[in-house]
Every structure is written in C-alpha cells, then in structure tokens.
Amino acid sequence: MxxxxxxxxxxxxxxxxxxxxxxxxxxxxxxxxxxxxxxxxxxxxxxxxxxxxxxxxxxxxxxxxxxxxxxxxxxxxxxxxxxxxxxxxxxxxxxxxxxxxxxxxxxxxxxxxxxxxxxxxxxxxxxxxxxxxxxxxxxxxxxxxxxxxxxxxxxxxxxxxxxxxxxxxxxxxxxxxxxxxxxxxxxxxxxxxxxxxxxxxxxxxxxxxxxxxxxxxxxxxxxxxxxxxxxxxxxxxxxxxxxxxxxxxxxRGAEVLGWVRGYGSLADGYHPSSPEPSGRWEARAMELAQADAGIAPADVDAVIAHATGTPKGDAAEILALNGVFVDGAGRDDLVVTGLKGNTGHTGASAGAMNILAGMWAMRHGRLPNVAGTTDLDPTVRFDVVLHEPRSVDLEVLQVNAFGFGGQDASVLVTRS
The missing domain is CATH 3.40.47.10 (Thiolase/Chalcone synthase)
Known part of the structure; x- marks a missing residue:
C-alpha cells in the first residue's frame, strides 16, 4: 500500500x-x-x-x-x-x-x-x-x-x-x-x-x-x-x-505530507471493556500493519501509542509493544509517545489525531512527550518520551488505536 x-x-x-x-x-x-x-x-x-x-x-x-x-x-x-x-x-x-x-x-x-x-x-x-x-x-x-x-x-x-x-x-x-x-x-x-x-x-x-x-x-x-x-x-x-x-x-502536483503504507485491524474477542491481558491481539494488529507495508519492526522509528492511562489497557499495550519490538526485534531504543494526557481520550478521533501529530513530527523533527506521566510503569522496556518533546528524525511511524469491545487497529505512515 x-x-x-x-x-x-x-x-x-x-x-x-x-x-x-x-x-x-x-x-x-x-x-x-x-x-x-x-x-x-x-x-x-x-x-x-x-x-x-x-x-x-x-x-x-x-x-x-x-x-x-x-x-x-x-x-x-x-x-x-x-x-x-x-x-x-x-x-x-x-x-x-x-x-x-x-x-x-x-x-x-x-x-x-x-x-x-x-x-x-x-x-x-x-x-x-x-x-x-x-x-x-x-x-x-x-x-x-x-x-x-x-x-x-x-x-x-x-x-x-x-x-x-x-x-x-x-x-x-x-x-x-x-x-x-x-x-x-x-x-x-x-x-x-x-x-x-x-x-x-x-x-x-x-x-x-x-x-x-x-x-x-x-x-x-x-x-x-x-x-x-x-x-x-x-x-x-x-x-x-x-x-x-x-x-x-x-x-496535479500536490504536496504530499506523508504516505499511508500499512493497515491492520482485528478483534480480540475477549471482553467489552478490557483487552486480552497478554496483549497478543494488539501485537497481532501491529504485525498485520507491518506486513501490509512490507516494513519490519526493526525499521519503525517511533510509535504513537493508544495509551489511555487505564491500568488494564496500558498493561496490555505495554506487553504488545515489548513483544513486537523488544523481544521480536531487539528494539529497546524504540521511541514511544501518546497524546491523551494533553487532550483527554478523544475516542473515535484519537487515532487520526495521533497520525496528525506523527506527520507533524516527521516534517518538523519534534515529537511531543507524554503529558503528566512521571513515574514510568516498571514493565516498560522501550523509550517513552517523558518531560519534554524529543528531537527526532522519523521516516517510519506506527500509530495504534485499541477500542472497547476488542477493536484493535494499527496504521503505518512514512515520510517518503
């Protein structure tokens, strides 16, 4: 794609x-x-x-x-x-x-x-x-x-x-x-x-x-x-x-701001409000998007996570990110951020807002930090952007959105 x-x-x-x-x-x-x-x-x-x-x-x-x-x-x-x-x-x-x-x-x-x-x-x-x-x-x-x-x-x-x-x-x-x-x-x-x-x-x-x-x-x-x-x-x-x-x-000579390269979507079939605890289906959604794009997890520069701040939701997404990128690709340097500490959980629009922020970071070289968070969950094994924005050189960005009822989606966007 x-x-x-x-x-x-x-x-x-x-x-x-x-x-x-x-x-x-x-x-x-x-x-x-x-x-x-x-x-x-x-x-x-x-x-x-x-x-x-x-x-x-x-x-x-x-x-x-x-x-x-x-x-x-x-x-x-x-x-x-x-x-x-x-x-x-x-x-x-x-x-x-x-x-x-x-x-x-x-x-x-x-x-x-x-x-x-x-x-x-x-x-x-x-x-x-x-x-x-x-x-x-x-x-x-x-x-x-x-x-x-x-x-x-x-x-x-x-x-x-x-x-x-x-x-x-x-x-x-x-x-x-x-x-x-x-x-x-x-x-x-x-x-x-x-x-x-x-x-x-x-x-x-x-x-x-x-x-x-x-x-x-x-x-x-x-x-x-x-x-x-x-x-x-x-x-x-x-x-x-x-x-x-x-x-x-x-x-028509349009200016291209970025490219949609991959999309993955599935149901975790587990519970109306809680994700499947191991995070395996969220991981699978990310892997489907990567396969659709033909881009390996080792080549993903950053992830804008769903990161709702719920105890169970974040726990599952942390396990999914650890599994796909750290265990799967040796990527303890993966840069991860989230927006909901700034905006609240904007529900159906949250994934698209994440893409807008990621594309802006691709063009301008600055990725926003996770607002509010100070005491990082000890199970996190990737690089969360805390305290202040991060200077970045992003070519490949992955964006997650994991909805109630087990609706898991992930999209890969590239700069060129």
Whole structure:
C-alpha cells in the first residue's frame, strides 16, 4: 500500500487546525479542564473543545440548525483538510470516497432531546432529532456539502474508529474504487448550555465501571504508562485527512505530507471493556500493519501509542509493544509517545489525531512527550518520551488505536 496524504484538519481541545493542535502538544498545553457549568463540588473533568471553535466560521446557519455538534466539527475539519490539499473546488463527484469514524454520533442531540422531553414535554423536542443523532450524518453532511456521489461509509469501532475509517478509505483507493478519500474521526462535541445531563452521566459511568478515578488536577488527570495511572478522562474533537492515489496526487502536483503504507485491524474477542491481558491481539494488529507495508519492526522509528492511562489497557499495550519490538526485534531504543494526557481520550478521533501529530513530527523533527506521566510503569522496556518533546528524525511511524469491545487497529505512515 502507498496512499498519499495531502490534507489535514482538526478541531480539538487544544485549538482549531492540525498545526495548532501539534504546536500546542509540543508546548505542553493541556486541554483537559474542570467543567465551568458544573457546581464546584463536582469533580468532573473533560477534554472540551477549545473556545476558539465557532461553527459559523465553517458553515451557514441552516446547516448549524440541522446538525448535531459532532457533524459540525467534522465539517470544519474536512474543510481545513480540503483547503490544505487544494481540492475544495476540484473534487470528482464519482471518484471521491468519504469514510468517517465515530463511536456515538449525535450524542448531544440525543441527550438534549430526552432532557427537553422530560422537562418541557414532547412539543419541545426538535423535529430534526432523528437526522441529527444518526452516526452516518457527518459523512452524509460532507457529501451534501461537496456534492459527492462516491462511496460513503461510517465506521463505528469505538476508539479504533478513525484508524479503521482511514484504513478502509485507503483500501478503496488501493482497489481503484476512488482517487481521493476524505476520512477521519469524530467524538461527541457537547453544548454545555443546553446539555446539562450528558457529562455527569458519562463521568459517573466511567468511575463506577472502573475506567477512571476522578482527579482534581487536570494536568495529572490522565497518566499514560504511569505506574500510578488512574484511567480515562473523556475528550472530544475531530481529526480528518485527505488521501489520494499516488498517480492522482502526482498528476496535479500536490504536496504530499506523508504516505499511508500499512493497515491492520482485528478483534480480540475477549471482553467489552478490557483487552486480552497478554496483549497478543494488539501485537497481532501491529504485525498485520507491518506486513501490509512490507516494513519490519526493526525499521519503525517511533510509535504513537493508544495509551489511555487505564491500568488494564496500558498493561496490555505495554506487553504488545515489548513483544513486537523488544523481544521480536531487539528494539529497546524504540521511541514511544501518546497524546491523551494533553487532550483527554478523544475516542473515535484519537487515532487520526495521533497520525496528525506523527506527520507533524516527521516534517518538523519534534515529537511531543507524554503529558503528566512521571513515574514510568516498571514493565516498560522501550523509550517513552517523558518531560519534554524529543528531537527526532522519523521516516517510519506506527500509530495504534485499541477500542472497547476488542477493536484493535494499527496504521503505518512514512515520510517518503
């Protein structure tokens, strides 16, 4: 596989734009914050969208009224990616695929609709509710915005959704079914002014299910690979890429930002929320991506790990990385980082955000460190980027996303 990446876009807890996201990561900024609309005694934290995002910068009021916030941030990230690619007004209607990953879809509209019904009655429920909540509506809105009639799919594989979407989009191009693909992932933008119930409910669920322990310090709320890690803080955002066949990109003289070279995806078939403890299926997903690319583990320069900061999740990924790279290839020098200490766990968009950060590091030679983590898990046998960004010369990057329900995906990206 050799699929060109020619555009990137993001709306994240660290700002609007892929470059803004990556520069904020290198500056050590943290987008996790206490929720200002909750009472002081409420410990809930969230990687909320940055205050600079305004949907009116990206779409008209008619679209805003008819869409859930998750579709709005997807449209905004898509517009950025197409602008960078130089394809805003040059898409072939029949030869452009749209593949979007989301785990929940229009969660704001759903919870707000229930809240409106409970507090004000049936007449208060938005008549557009159903077309706002369906997960496919982000992809559909992108197709409507750009008058596209090629393949359009929505992938929902929990935290692996954006990598599975990207891999599927790359396969469309590889198979000759599309020349261009718009792809990425979105996780649940919330509107605090009119969605008072959603975040307390999800925070309580994560705590009661053992996925997180509430923290009072946003900068220590998520501790990937830390011996004292306590679990997940939810985040929100969208990250999108424009993919093209090499021939299409070359023919129009496009600047190629990087290349998708390999994709692996599988199910671990173990448990709804915990990975198979040995990490063997996560290792297998990485090996499938390497085999697809024809790239040996000895030639991978760095990994941006899934690294959620959950006790069981990180333990399995550590074993998988140890097995593939240290035991399998003698690579105790493998450089590994993760982003979730900065952004929170942005769910379906997390894998695509990792790719954006990795591509930025390839071009600019700086890889962000794992935010918050200070006491590294003693089972780690690779080189985790701690305390400050690392100067790097990256040619080959591997990105992992391991979702609830055992949805394991991995992608290899190269600079040339």
């Amino acid at each position: 050799r699929i060109a990446i020619t555009g990137t876009g993001a709306v994240s807890p660290l700002g609007v734009g892929a470059d803004v996201l990556c520069e904020a990561l290198l500056a050590g900024e943290v987008g996790i914050r206490r929720l200002p609309w909750r009472p002081p005694e409420d410990p809930s934290l969230l990687g909320t969208l940055h205050d600079s995002f305004d949907p009116r910068d990206w779409m008209d009021e008619r679209v805003i009224r008819g869409t859930d916030p998750f579709a709005r941030i997807g449209l905004a990230a898509t517009a950025q990616a197409l602008r960078q690619a130089g394809l805003e007004d040059a898409l072939d209607q029949l030869r452009t695929a749209v593949v979007v990953g989301t785990s929940i879809g229009g969660s704001h509209s759903l919870t707000h609709g229930q809240w409106a019904f409970d507090t004000k009655g049936a007449e208060a429920v938005d008549g557009k509710l159903m077309i706002q909540i369906w997960p496919n509506m982000a992809a559909s809105q992108i197709c409507m915005r750009y008058d596209l009639h090629g393949p359009s799919l929505t992938v929902t594989t929990a935290c692996a959704s954006s990598l599975d979407a990207l891999g599927t989009a790359a396969r469309f191009i590889e198979a000759g079914l599309a020349d261009v693909a718009i792809t990425g992932g979105i996780e649940g933008a919330r509107d605090p002014a009119s969605d008072p119930a959603y975040e307390p409910a999800t925070s309580a669920a994560e705590s009661s299910y053992g996925m997180s322990t509430p923290s009072v310090d946003p900068k220590r709320a998520m501790l990937p690979f830390d011996a004292n890690r306590t679990g997940i803080v939810s985040g929100e955002g969208a990250a999108f890429l424009v993919l093209e066949s090499e021939a299409h990109a070359r023919a």
